[in-house]
Amino acid sequence: MNILRQLLRRLIPMFSIVVIATFLLSLLMRLLPGDPAAIMIPNGSIDQQIEIAKETGLDRGLFGYYWKWFSDVFTGDFGKYYLNGGYRDLGGVIADTLPVTLMLIIYAQIVALTIAIPLGLASAYKEGKRFDRITSTVMFTTVSFPSFALALIFSLIFAVNLGWVDPIGYVSPSENLGEHLKLMILPVMSLAFGLASGYTRLLRTDVIATLKDDYVTMAASKGISNRRVLWRHVFRPSSTTLLTSAALNMGGLIGGTIVIETIFVIPGIGYEIFYSIGARQVVAMQTLIALISIGYVFFNTMVDLLTQITDPRTRERRA
Amino acid sequence: MPDNSLSSTETAEPVVKTKKPRKTIGFYLASAWISLVMFLALFGWVLPTPQWDEASYDNLGVAPFHPSHILGTTNDGYDMMASIVNGAKISIIVSLVAVLIGGGIGSFIGITAAYFRGKYDFAVTMIFNIMLSIPNLVLSLALLSVLAYSDENNPASMTRRVVVLIISLIIVIIPILGRIARGSALQWGSREFVLASKSMGSKNFFIIRKHILPNVAPAILAIGFLAVGSVIIVEGSLALLGIGIPGGASWGSMLANGRGNIEYSPHEVYLPALCIAFTVISFNWFGDYVRVKLDKRESKI
Amino acid sequence: MAGSGKAHMRPEGDVVLEVNDLVVEFKLGKNQIVKAVSGVSFDLIRGETLAVVGESGCGKSTLGKAILQLPKPTGGSVNFLSKELTTMGKKELRDMRPAMQMIFQDPVSSLDPRLPVSEVIAEPLRVWNRGNEVEISAKIDELLLAANLDPAVVRDRRSYEFSGGQCQRISIARSLALDPTMIICDEPVSALDVSVQAQILNLLQDMKDRYGLTLIFISHDLAVVKAVSTRVMVMYLGKVCEVAPPEELYQNTKHHYTKALVGSVPIPDPDRPISGNLIQGEPPSPLNPPSGCRFRTRCPQASDLCAQEEPQLREVSLGHFVACHHPVGE
Ligand SMILES: Nc1ncnc2c1ncn2[C@@H]1O[C@H](COP(=O)(O)OP(=O)(O)OP(=O)(O)O)[C@@H](O)[C@H]1O
Ligand code: SF4
Ligand SMILES: [Mg+2]
Numbered sequence: 001m002n003i004l005r006q007l008l009r010r011l012i013p014m015f016s017i018v019v020i021a022t023f024l025l026s027l028l029m030r031l032l033p034g035d036p037a038a039i040m041i042p043n044g045s046i047d048q049q050i051e052i053a054k055e056t057g058l059d060r061g062l063f064g065y066y067w068k069w070f071s072d073v074f075t076g077d078f079g080k081y082y083l084n085g086g087y088r089d090l091g092g093v094i095a096d097t098l099p100v101t102l103m104l105i106i107y108a109q110i111v112a113l114t115i116a117i118p119l120g121l122a123s124a125y126k127e128g129k130r131f132d133r134i135t136s137t138v139m140f141t142t143v144s145f146p147s148f149a150l151a152l153i154f155s156l157i158f159a160v161n162l163g164w165v166d167p168i169g170y171v172s173p174s175e176n177l178g179e180h181l182k183l184m185i186l187p188v189m190s191l192a193f194g195l196a197s198g199y200t201r202l203l204r205t206d207v208i209a210t211l212k213d214d215y216v217t218m219a220a221s222k223g224i225s226n227r228r229v230l231w232r233h234v235f236r237p238s239s240t241t242l243l244t245s246a247a248l249n250m251g252g253l254i255g256g257t258i259v260i261e262t263i264f265v266i267p268g269i270g271y272e273i274f275y276s277i278g279a280r281q282v283v284a285m286q287t288l289i290a291l292i293s294i295g296y297v298f299f300n301t302m303v304d305l306l307t308q309i310t311d312p313r314t315r316e317r318r319a
Numbered sequence: 320m321p322d323n324s325l326s327s328t329e330t331a332e333p334v335v336k337t338k339k340p341r342k343t344i345g346f347y348l349a350s351a352w353i354s355l356v357m358f359l360a361l362f363g364w365v366l367p368t369p370q371w372d373e374a375s376y377d378n379l380g381v382a383p384f385h386p387s388h389i390l391g392t393t394n395d396g397y398d399m400m401a402s403i404v405n406g407a408k409i410s411i412i413v414s415l416v417a418v419l420i421g422g423g424i425g426s427f428i429g430i431t432a433a434y435f436r437g438k439y440d441f442a443v444t445m446i447f448n449i450m451l452s453i454p455n456l457v458l459s460l461a462l463l464s465v466l467a468y469s470d471e472n473n474p475a476s477m478t479r480r481v482v483v484l485i486i487s488l489i490i491v492i493i494p495i496l497g498r499i500a501r502g503s504a505l506q507w508g509s510r511e512f513v514l515a516s517k518s519m520g521s522k523n524f525f526i527i528r529k530h531i532l533p534n535v536a537p538a539i540l541a542i543g544f545l546a547v548g549s550v551i552i553v554e555g556s557l558a559l560l561g562i563g564i565p566g567g568a569s570w571g572s573m574l575a576n577g578r579g580n581i582e583y584s585p586h587e588v589y590l591p592a593l594c595i596a597f598t599v600i601s602f603n604w605f606g607d608y609v610r611v612k613l614d615k616r617e618s619k620i
Numbered sequence: 621m622a623g624s625g626k627a628h629m630r631p632e633g634d635v636v637l638e639v640n641d642l643v644v645e646f647k648l649g650k651n652q653i654v655k656a657v658s659g660v661s662f663d664l665i666r667g668e669t670l671a672v673v674g675e676s677g678c679g680k681s682t683l684g685k686a687i688l689q690l691p692k693p694t695g696g697s698v699n700f701l702s703k704e705l706t707t708m709g710k711k712e713l714r715d716m717r718p719a720m721q722m723i724f725q726d727p728v729s730s731l732d733p734r735l736p737v738s739e740v741i742a743e744p745l746r747v748w749n750r751g752n753e754v755e756i757s758a759k760i761d762e763l764l765l766a767a768n769l770d771p772a773v774v775r776d777r778r779s780y781e782f783s784g785g786q787c788q789r790i791s792i793a794r795s796l797a798l799d800p801t802m803i804i805c806d807e808p809v810s811a812l813d814v815s816v817q818a819q820i821l822n823l824l825q826d827m828k829d830r831y832g833l834t835l836i837f838i839s840h841d842l843a844v845v846k847a848v849s850t851r852v853m854v855m856y857l858g859k860v861c862e863v864a865p866p867e868e869l870y871q872n873t874k875h876h877y878t879k880a881l882v883g884s885v886p887i888p889d890p891d892r893p894i895s896g897n898l899i900q901g902e903p904p905s906p907l908n909p910p911s912g913c914r915f916r917t918r919c920p921q922a923s924d925l926c927a928q929e930e931p932q933l934r935e936v937s938l939g940h941f942v943a944c945h946h947p948v949g950e
Contacts, residue, residue, distance in 0.1 A: 013448075017448055017449050017452050018452075020449050021449050021452055021453055024449070025461060028461060028462065028465050029465065031465055031466075032465050137343075137345060140345070140603075140604075140607070141345065141600055143603075144548055144599050144600045144603040145596050145599070145600065146551075146552045146555060146556075146595055146596055146599055148552075148555060148556055148559055148574075148592075149555070149574075149592035149593070149595050149596045150596075152574060152578065152581070152588050152589075152592050153588070153589055153592055153593075155581065156581055156585050156588055156589060160581055160582050160585065161585075167581070252454060254454065255454030255455065255456045255457050256454075256456070258456060258457070258460075258556070258560065259456070259556045259559055259560065262559060262560055263559065263578070273457075273460070274560050274561070277460070277464050277560065277561070277562060278561065282464075282465075285461075285464065286461075289453070289457050289460070289461050292453075292454065292457055293452055293453045293454070293457065296452060296453070296454055297452045300452075510729045510730075510732075511724040511725065511726050511729045511730040512729065512730050512731055512732045514685070514690060514724060514730075515722070515724055515730050515791075515794075516743065517690055518688050518690060518717065518720075518721065518722050519717060519718070519721070519743065519744040519747055519798065520714045520715075520717035520718065520744075520747055520748065521743070521747050525747070529732075529743075530732050530734075533734045534732070534733070534734055
């Protein structure tokens with residue numbers, strides 16, 4: 001009951017935010033100088049342009065257009081890419097590309113956490129010692145290293161100079177798993193680097209705080225081994241913060257992958273956005289951007305809700 | 320820091336003494352780099368380099384430390400040093416202008432919303448949330464692709480593109496700094512010195528200017544430095560996506576142009592990439608320094 | 621209490637402030653209303669010190685702020701120097717402000733940490749254009765000296781460098797800057813060490829005599845109030861319980877709540893740690909106060925009548941008023 005109320009309390013604002021944000025995107029689209037239908041098929045005949053305007057709802061007013069777009073997307077009709085007289089179904093494109101983007105993001109998260117957890121624990125355990133100081137400085141520096149700059153420098157070093165991997169390209173895991181992983185190394189590393197720094201810093205701060213808690217001192221004084229104390233009594237409570245932050249990053253990463261996918265020519269959602277801009281597919285672009293925003297809002301709301309349900313502290317404070 | 324013991328009629332209660340945040344090597348390096356970039360942006364024109372947009376067809380894609388091109392040339396013969404200097408100018412102008420204007424507008428809206436509350440605050444919070452619900456890059460991408468729309472028949476001029484880019488970035492910055500300003504102003508606004516000022520007859524905007532703004536400013540400044548960093552990243556990303564500033568006029572744009580030549584003239588990629596990275600990192604160091612200083616001050620109050 | 625009523629209002633005398641049926645409510649969420657002050661009436665005669673006493677959360681601060689129209693009360697009237705404040709326009713109200721000042725509850729939070737002390741005290745003078753820089757500077761020194769602070773030492777320091785007691789002195793100096801008629805002191809000593817409390821109380825007494833002030837002195841501690849006040853008003857959950865001169869209140873306590881308060885004051889042995897409140901349990905929530913007498917849920921004498929009918933203030937002896945159906949000893 002209570003959880004249901006909480007859910008509603010969050011879902012209603014979330015839904016209104018999504019509606020208003022996508023409406024603003026529609027408005028923005030209608031501000032384009034010129035006729036959007038003509039922009040999408042510059043070489044099409046007037047008749048074709050009229051037909052497309054009808055199909056997309058561009059022939060209606062702003063609200064009519066938005067309503068058409070909204071109800072279509074809601075019922076699973078994502079519209080089309082219009083190409084040289086033909087078209088591609090955007091729904092199909094999304095079905096093909098979304099998994100690729102998600103894969104990229106999940107790999108990056110896994111790599112980042114794998115780096116961050118041991119580093120963060122060790123750094124906290126040796127707080128103030130040289131190891132910690134060096135790690136902290138390096139992490140602070142790399143956390144703000146732009147992923148696209150890293151991507152280009154990685155390509156330069158590992159693809160161009162050393163020739164270990166191809167600089168661009170993508171192979172699906174079902175086709176050739178080894179090749180797939182090899183091609184994903186550079187994009188994943190570019191995304192994971194900054195993430196790992198963020199997580200390490202977060203974990204370090206959290207663990208340092210936990211280490212000062214009484215029950216940890218007590219566990220240590222009872223003669224339980226250091227490693228065990230660190231793992232059972234320190235890492236476990238801190239892992240919630242870490243996972244929350246990782247979950248919150250998912251939304252932001254969807255934005256960040258646009259550039260990485262473009263640089264490495266990976267056929268994900270981000271690359272499609274880049275492509276739709278280049279191909280002047282304004283309606284498709286609007287739909288893709290709206291989807292990313294919806295995913296972002298949805299993800300953040302869910303994480304918020306989950307922490308609320310799982311973390312008794314916030315739950316009590318609310319009650 | 321002055322000694323806290325006061326010779327007064329009563330014994331002073333112990334006052335917490337705090338150390339100043341340490342100015343680390345990183346802080347000095349960051350200051351040095353930012354000064355260098357600022358210097359190049361302002362006085363780069365005194366350097367004896369060719370014009371950044373005039374190609375030298377005798378020296379295509381030469382490596383750095385060439386006698387007449389200290390940082391080499393691009394594959395199309397543009398002088399790298401001149402391009403970097405020009406890029407510094409554009410990148411710094413774009414990011415500072417966007418953050419100053421966007422931060423100014425955002426702070427004003429955020430602080431007044433927190434101070435006056437009510438429906439105005441409700442509306443502001445709602446709008447900020449909506450804007451923040453779209454990732455930075457995606458929002459500026461949408462704004463830019465529409466506002467700076469151009470095609471073969473009517474290409475958007477360079478000035479127009481830069482102006483539109485700045486406007487998009489301003490719109491992105493407003494809710495980021497606005498929310499910080501609102502949160503901080505909400506905290507300070509509930510302090511009793513604000514009520515005390517009201518009770519002596521101060522007018523609202525006087526209170527905002529004299530009591531709220533100075534207290535909120537450090538928080539805005541700390542995030543403002545981080546915002547400069549994010550704006551530079553967004554500018555670079557947009558250029559890479561082909562809808563930012565064109566023609567190698569900014570660092571991001573240099574990257575976008577140089578990307579295809581990575582095998583022949585790698586310095587076309589790593590020089591601007593490192594410039595962007597160092598600048599972003601430096602601004603983050605600044606932001607962090609201000610934040611730590613702020614935390615220390617807060618814990619003291 | 622607690623009850624309502626105006627039996628204690630005085631028809632004659634040089635009345636500085638007259639508060640009638642003051643109500644302050646805060647909306648919380650959709651349909652919750654905090655009833656912080658519910659129908660309080662009292663008057664204040666020039667030169668007197670009215671103490672307002674009650675436990676934490678009973679609405680003392682809210683009452684003080686509502687008198688200053690910060691924020692405007694939900695209902696009732698506030699008549700200050702024969703002018704009605706609640707219906708006044710913004711400009712007129714602003715003109716009244718110098719005459720009524722308040723020393724706020726938290727001595728540290730009432731000073732802007734960014735401003736040096738000289739600026740803190742100069743602020744009211746600047747807001748009202750009282751003199752040029754030289755005159756303002758002289759006035760600052762005068763006020764600081766009056767508050768027993770050494771201008772040379774404190775002028776350029778910021779509030780966070782000071783102890784609570786020193787902050788309180790600065791607040792007092794600031795409240796005097798505009799030569800007010802009335803000052804509302806909201807728990808001026810409760811945040812301070814016991815040793816510092818007496819100094820600040822003495823300072824307030826001095827100031828009162830020197831500048832001919834009329835004071836409202838808010839406190840949760842009856843013992844503090846005894847020495848400084850001419851009249852005490854005991855509040856419980858937004859209502860008035862008992863009004864009397866301090867001696868009378870102590871010796872001839874009539875209200876069961878006041879009795880509990882008197883009982884919890886550790887006067888006989890100042891070294892004994894402050895004993896727990898003699899009243900049982902927590903006060904009820906101001907969101908949903910009890911019917912009839914608001915004190916009935918914790919009163920040992922509560923009867924059916926107390927639940928049905930709200931007691932009104934009535935005079936039990938000269939100058940002593942109580943709102944109780946079954947007063948102590950009757
Ligand atoms: N702005 C507000 N919004 C909602 N409720 C409020 C507000 N200000 C005060 N209250 C509530 O009104 C009641 C009275 O508060 P007030 O601060 O006047 O009490 P007090 O007697 O001064 O207590 P204390 O001794 O703790 O200062 C409390 O229950 C408080 O929670
Ligand atoms: S006896 Fe009745 S009226 Fe008197 S205080 Fe107790 S409950 Fe209130
Ligand atoms: Mg109070």
